[in-house]
Amino acid sequence: MSAVVLETKGLVKRFGGVTATDNVSLRVEQGARHALIGPNGAGKTTLINLLTGVLEPTAGSIALLGEDITTLAQHKRVRRGLVRTFQINQLFNELTPLQSLALTVTNQRGASTGWWRPLGRDAVVAETCDRLLRQFRLDDVMDRKTVVLPYGKRRLLEIAIAIACRPRVLLLDEPVAGVPEGERQEIFETIDALPADVSVLLIEHDMDLVFNFARTVSVLVNGAVFAEGDVQSISTDPRVKAVYLGEGHD
Amino acid sequence: MSDSRVADRAPGRPKPARDPLKGSTDVPVGQGAVISLRSQARWRWWEFALAVAAAASWFLLPAHTPLLTEIAILALFAISLDLVLGYAGIVSLGHTAFFGVGAYGAALFATHVMPDPLVGLVVAIAVSSVAGALSSVLIMRGSDLTRLMVTLGLALVLFELANKLDHITGGADGLQGAQMAPLLGSFEFDLQGRVAYAYCLVVLAVGVYFARRVVKSPFGVSLQALRDNRLRAASIGLAVNARLAAVYTVAAGLAGAAGALSAQKTGFAFASLDVLAFHQSADVMLMLVIGGTGYLYGGIFGAIIFKLLQDLISAWTPQYWTFWIGLFLIVLMLVGRERLIRPWTWWRGGSTR
Numbered sequence: 001m002s003a004v005v006l007e008t009k010g011l012v013k014r015f016g017g018v019t020a021t022d023n024v025s026l027r028v029e030q031g032a033r034h035a036l037i038g039p040n041g042a043g044k045t046t047l048i049n050l051l052t053g054v055l056e057p058t059a060g061s062i063a064l065l066g067e068d069i070t071t072l073a074q075h076k077r078v079r080r081g082l083v084r085t086f087q088i089n090q091l092f093n094e095l096t097p098l099q100s101l102a103l104t105v106t107n108q109r110g111a112s113t114g115w116w117r118p119l120g121r122d123a124v125v126a127e128t129c130d131r132l133l134r135q136f137r138l139d140d141v142m143d144r145k146t147v148v149l150p151y152g153k154r155r156l157l158e159i160a161i162a163i164a165c166r167p168r169v170l171l172l173d174e175p176v177a178g179v180p181e182g183e184r185q186e187i188f189e190t191i192d193a194l195p196a197d198v199s200v201l202l203i204e205h206d207m208d209l210v211f212n213f214a215r216t217v218s219v220l221v222n223g224a225v226f227a228e229g230d231v232q233s234i235s236t237d238p239r240v241k242a243v244y245l246g247e248g249h250d
Numbered sequence: 251m252s253d254s255r256v257a258d259r260a261p262g263r264p265k266p267a268r269d270p271l272k273g274s275t276d277v278p279v280g281q282g283a284v285i286s287l288r289s290q291a292r293w294r295w296w297e298f299a300l301a302v303a304a305a306a307s308w309f310l311l312p313a314h315t316p317l318l319t320e321i322a323i324l325a326l327f328a329i330s331l332d333l334v335l336g337y338a339g340i341v342s343l344g345h346t347a348f349f350g351v352g353a354y355g356a357a358l359f360a361t362h363v364m365p366d367p368l369v370g371l372v373v374a375i376a377v378s379s380v381a382g383a384l385s386s387v388l389i390m391r392g393s394d395l396t397r398l399m400v401t402l403g404l405a406l407v408l409f410e411l412a413n414k415l416d417h418i419t420g421g422a423d424g425l426q427g428a429q430m431a432p433l434l435g436s437f438e439f440d441l442q443g444r445v446a447y448a449y450c451l452v453v454l455a456v457g458v459y460f461a462r463r464v465v466k467s468p469f470g471v472s473l474q475a476l477r478d479n480r481l482r483a484a485s486i487g488l489a490v491n492a493r494l495a496a497v498y499t500v501a502a503g504l505a506g507a508a509g510a511l512s513a514q515k516t517g518f519a520f521a522s523l524d525v526l527a528f529h530q531s532a533d534v535m536l537m538l539v540i541g542g543t544g545y546l547y548g549g550i551f552g553a554i555i556f557k558l559l560q561d562l563i564s565a566w567t568p569q570y571w572t573f574w575i576g577l578f579l580i581v582l583m584l585v586g587r588e589r590l591i592r593p594w595t596w597w598r599g600g601s602t603r
Binding site for chain 1: 281282283284286287288290291463464466467468469470471472474475477478479481482483484485486487488489490544
């Protein structure tokens with residue numbers, strides 16, 4: 001069994017009377033391709049927000065690579081390799097894809113506090129950007145403002161920025177939401193191409209993609225872990241089918 | 251959806267690793283990004299033209315020296331606001347707090363310590379930077395409205411302090427201080443203000459160069475990133491609050507430099523309550539909005555247009571010039587700057603109704 005890179009213990013988040021995350025204990029192993037599924041409102045995005053520090057948990061703890069990060073600031077978690085993408089694009093509208101990536105790569109290399117030399121003068125940064133732009137087919141629009149890009153390009157940029165952070169644990173919140181059928185596979189190929197020791201936790205509704213991509217699946221229902229196991233056992237679990245696909249399916 | 255879709259899928263197999271950051275054989279390294287990144291900070295021809303025009307104004311327009319000096323000082327002040335507002339996206343209605351701290355700092359330093367203008371300038375920058383660093387905690391939380399009110403409040407507090415502490419500041423009479431020493435030990439401030447104008451132009455040029463380096467740097471681009479999307483900025487590992495504090499401090503220092511120039515320009519150290527007055531904060535924001543935010547030169551163009559309009563209109567109708575500047579502002583906002591400076595597009599069908 002591989003080492004556990006991300007682990008939550010008894011994680012709880014309440015918004016007033018609503019319990020969005022209910023005693024979740026989750027283990028993500030090194031090199032995992034781990035999917036998190038569940039019906040709408042099951043608390044998947046809330047869980048990602050807790051893991052990345054956007055929200056503070058009501059109770060419970062989070063450990064990354066064996067160290068407690070429950071109260072660590074968002075940006076410090078990123079520096080330790082916990083990186084996410086967003087279900088709804090969160091981009092820098094007035095920057096170009098090239099600038100967005102150059103900034104991210106520069107920061108990843110620990111040089112983003114530089115205030116004298118222009119951004120991207122470092123040859124390694126420029127070449128890394130070039131490679132990422134080609135890989136995500138953004139090279140033709142690299143100098144246009146992000147705000148004017150078509151949705152598909154912005155979605156690719158959303159993921160490219162996360163990859164540029166060199167994640168050790170990558171949290172993907174519905175990476176292909178709104179992406180046409182034909183282009184979904186390409187995005188997944190890029191994610192698949194990540195180094196084997198990078199752990200991926202994926203939220204996705206497209207079951208084809210989930211069962212193609214993931215090796216482990218956790219099912220979240222009403223904020224709590226409802227079932228967990230390998231793809232084979234989850235995909236044939238009648239309880240999961242009932243919850244996920246609705247009662248009446250057999 | 252049929253349940254057979256769920257059952258029929260085999261578990262995914264791990265595919266051969268390909269690290270996008272280490273390069274691979276099927277994605278050749280190109281030069282597009284390298285070239286584009288290199289061109290981003292390149293000096294444009296009109297930037298040189300602007301510098302030449304500024305230098306030429308010293309030789310060609312000696313009769314207008316006082317107005318031009320005023321424009322140079324306000325341009326530097328507006329550029330400092332642009333760092334905060336245009337780049338970092340922090341709205342401020344109290345930016346003159348730092349202009350005022352710089353002005354009083356320079357005037358007090360000349361009166362009580364030494365009259366050398368350059369040392370005074372450095373001291374004023376240092377003092378206003380400290381003021382900026384201390385007050386930067388006020389602008390990190392809340393909405394734009396919160397920030398507008400907090401910055402406005404700070405400037406009001408400083409205004410009343412300067413009014414009340416009249417044994418230090420001279421109160422409502424202002425601080426009439428010592429004669430300034432010659433610039434660099436040899437250039438006496440003259441009555442026509444020629445030396446003062448040259449001094450202000452050089453400080454402005456240094457300020458623009460410095461600000462330009464900053465905004466083109468990784469730090470400067472990160473400010474635009476957190477202006478556009480703080481959540482994502484934090485999610486790529488940027489410490490948002492530390493960066494806001496840093497830019498607020500730098501901008502306060504530049505505003506303080508402008509304040510120091512305004513205190514020194516006559517050759518006598520002078521500061522009055524006017525440097526902390528609300529209209530100063532409003533005017534500098536007006537200038538920046540007129541010239542455009544987020545490209546650094548908006549402050550210069552805005553200061554020129556604002557002061558020229560003020561000068562021309564008030565020569566024609568001294569009491570009511572704000573009516574016209576107000577009207578101009580409304581037209582500018584509703585028509586849009588892009589369209590206003592392109593008259594040939596005015597009668598072309600714009601919208602697709």
